[in-house]
Amino acid sequence: xxxxxxxxxxxxxxxxxxxxxxxxxxxxxxxxxxxxxxxxxxxxxxxxxxxxxxxxxxxxxxxxxxxxxxxxxxxxxxxxxxxxxxxxxxxxxxxxxxxxxxxxxxxxxxxxxxxxxxxxxxxxxxxxxxxxxxxxxxxxxxxxxxxxxxxxxxxxxxxxxxxxxxxxxxxxxxxxxxxxxxxxxxxxxxxxxxxxxxxxxxxxxxxxxxxxxxxxxxxxxxxxxxxxxxxxxxxxxxxxxxxxxxxxxxxxxxxxxxxxx
Amino acid sequence: xxxxxxxxxxxxxxxxxxxxxxxxxxxxxxxxxxxxxxxxxxxxxxxxxxxxxxxxxxxxxxxxxxxxxxxxxxxxxxxxxxxxxxxxxxxxxxxxxxxxxxxxxxxxxxxxxxxxxxxxxxxxxxxxxxxxxxxxxxxxxxxxxxxxxxxxxxxxxxxxxxxxxxxxxxxxxxxxxxxxxxxxxxxxxxxxxxxxxxxxxxxxxxxxxxxxxxxxxxxxxxxxxxxxxxxxxxxxxxxxxxxxxxxxxxxxxxxxxxxxxxxxxxx
Numbered sequence: 055x056x057x058x059x060x061x062x063x064x065x066x067x068x069x070x071x072x073x074x075x076x077x078x079x080x081x082x083x084x085x086x087x088x089x090x091x092x093x094x095x096x097x098x099x100x101x102x103x104x105x106x107x108x109x110x111x112x113x114x115x116x117x118x119x120x121x122x123x124x125x126x127x128x129x130x131x132x133x134x135x136x137x138x139x140x141x142x143x144x145x146x147x148x149x150x151x152x153x154x155x156x157x158x159x160x161x162x163x164x165x166x167x168x169x170x171x172x173x174x175x176x177x178x179x180x181x182x183x184x185x186x187x188x189x190x191x192x193x194x195x196x197x198x199x200x201x202x203x204x205x206x207x208x209x210x211x212x213x214x215x216x217x218x219x220x221x222x223x224x225x226x227x228x229x230x231x232x233x234x235x236x237x238x239x240x241x242x243x244x245x246x247x248x249x250x251x252x253x254x255x256x257x258x259x260x261x262x263x264x265x266x267x268x269x270x271x272x273x274x275x276x277x278x279x280x281x282x283x284x285x286x287x288x289x290x291x292x293x294x295x296x297x298x299x300x301x302x303x304x305x306x307x308x309x310x311x312x313x314x315x
Numbered sequence: 316x317x318x319x320x321x322x323x324x325x326x327x328x329x330x331x332x333x334x335x336x337x338x339x340x341x342x343x344x345x346x347x348x349x350x351x352x353x354x355x356x357x358x359x360x361x362x363x364x365x366x367x368x369x370x371x372x373x374x375x376x377x378x379x380x381x382x383x384x385x386x387x388x389x390x391x392x393x394x395x396x397x398x399x400x401x402x403x404x405x406x407x408x409x410x411x412x413x414x415x416x417x418x419x420x421x422x423x424x425x426x427x428x429x430x431x432x433x434x435x436x437x438x439x440x441x442x443x444x445x446x447x448x449x450x451x452x453x454x455x456x457x458x459x460x461x462x463x464x465x466x467x468x469x470x471x472x473x474x475x476x477x478x479x480x481x482x483x484x485x486x487x488x489x490x491x492x493x494x495x496x497x498x499x500x501x502x503x504x505x506x507x508x509x510x511x512x513x514x515x516x517x518x519x520x521x522x523x524x525x526x527x528x529x530x531x532x533x534x535x536x537x538x539x540x541x542x543x544x545x546x547x548x549x550x551x552x553x554x555x556x557x558x559x560x561x562x563x564x565x566x567x568x569x570x571x572x573x574x575x576x577x578x579x580x581x582x
Contacts, residue, residue: 080493081492081493084493084496084497085492085493085496088496088497088500091500092500092503092504095504095509096509099509099510099514099515100358100362102514102516103362103366103370103371103514104362104365104366106365107358107361107362107365108361227339231340232340232343232344232347233343235343235344235347236343236344236346236347238347239346239347239348239349239350239351240347240350242350242351242354243350243354245354246354246357246358250357250358250361251357252357252448255353255357
């Protein structure tokens with residue numbers, strides 16, 4: 055409860071400090087617009103030459119793109135800023151200031167930053183998703199909608215855990231500035247359904263980088279492809295990743311010595 | 316001139332040593348770079364297979380050749396990004412660079428050129444692995460290889476002047492993220508970075524003919540993987556040279572006026 059209140063307070067601070075810079079809203083809006091436009095151009099090119107890609111029709115792929123942009127917005131507003139700050143503080147040794155606070159360190163480093171304006175991506179993603187759902191041949195029922203929300207939440211948790219594990223590598227190797235680029239490069243694979251990738255890559259994108267669960271599985275839920283087994287598997291993997299992230303974090307804590315302090 | 320050549324050789328040697336220091340960093344970077352074309356390659360080879368083997372003249376092996384060469388070319392055409400310009404103008408580290416008796420852009424060029432040499436060494440094993448997996452069809456002539464070598468450096472120089480022009484906008488407005496976004500989106504679509512130019516609608520190809528972008532991706536890649544005539548290859552190099560010289564003139568002009576506005580915002 056105390057931790058939730060802490061997170062809520064940090065959220066309020068984040069929103070308040072972003073509201074000072076209103077022009078950034080328009081810059082972010084433009085950024086979202088460009089992202090959607092390039093995505094649509096990519097889709098249009100593909101469907102210039104074919105009517106379906108690996109069994110996914112045009113509106114279905116549009117739904118995948120909407121979810122990709124939506125989750126991207128969550129990452130940009132809530133996950134990436136925190137992980138960047140953590141990375142920087144591990145390098146500079148200023149993480150000490152977070153660790154001496156009387157709350158759980160992992161929770162604290164995960165909630166300190168919030169980029170309010172990046173939520174424009176979430177809105178853009180929702181808009182694309184809305185158009186896609188309207189174009190879908192099949193109706194989206196209550197169960198599909200619930201499955202979609204559950205899959206989306208689980209996917210978000212898995213992405214967070216994955217990124218925390220990646221960032222924790224900095225406890226050992228210190229200098230990994232390119233981590234953000236690495237993650238974004240991998241995340242770009244989520245623009246398309248995981249099923250189009252060759253086997254070895256699909257396995258990697260499902261279990262090593264839980265991208266399949268973050269983007270493709272929610273899309274499967276919307277398009278009536280999701281089985282209960284997949285959803286249970288997603289929940290299982292989420293729990294496993296949370297445990298692993300916790301373990302890596304604690305090992306990292308033991309290794310951390312305040313590099314420059 | 317001799318002084319400048321000395322500087323280039325020494326600075327590049329220095330950049331090579333620097334790049335060797337952070338090998339894990341470089342490896343991560345390469346991995347990132349490979350993610351983008353592999354995604355395009357998978358999508359387009361899937362479509363080619365669905366269409367019975369080829370799309371717009373590109374077979375599955377043709378796409379593999381295009382996008383694997385893409386990874387080499389991408390290494391070659393990376394230049395000092397507008398974001399770096401923004402940083403050094405905002406934070407004022409440009410002041411230190413201005414104290415040197417040489418234009419800062421020379422340092423940018425050598426820094427990235429030296430880094431490329433190291434990157435190409437690290438690129439080789441990964442490219443070999445990709446070639447094993449995706450089986451590219453590639454039969455270049457010696458002339459094509461020769462032209463590719465020059466065209467790749469040409470692409471680097473053109474991108475250096477374009478990025479510098481964008482970066483120097485920071486002299487006037489200290490935040491230009493939105494302009495960069497637009498630039499990179501245009502480049503993605505109009506350069507052959509996303510798909511080979513022949514797959515684009517005809518009007519896009521016409522538009523691209525009037526812009527510099529395709530000379531930084533499509534032309535060099537196609538020089539190696541396509542079947543252009545020798546005349547086309549030589550003309551292409553000439554057009555690259557024109558874009559570079561024109562861009563260089565603009566860089567000088569913008570620098571001339573921009574540097575007067577420099578006030579090292581951050582310090």
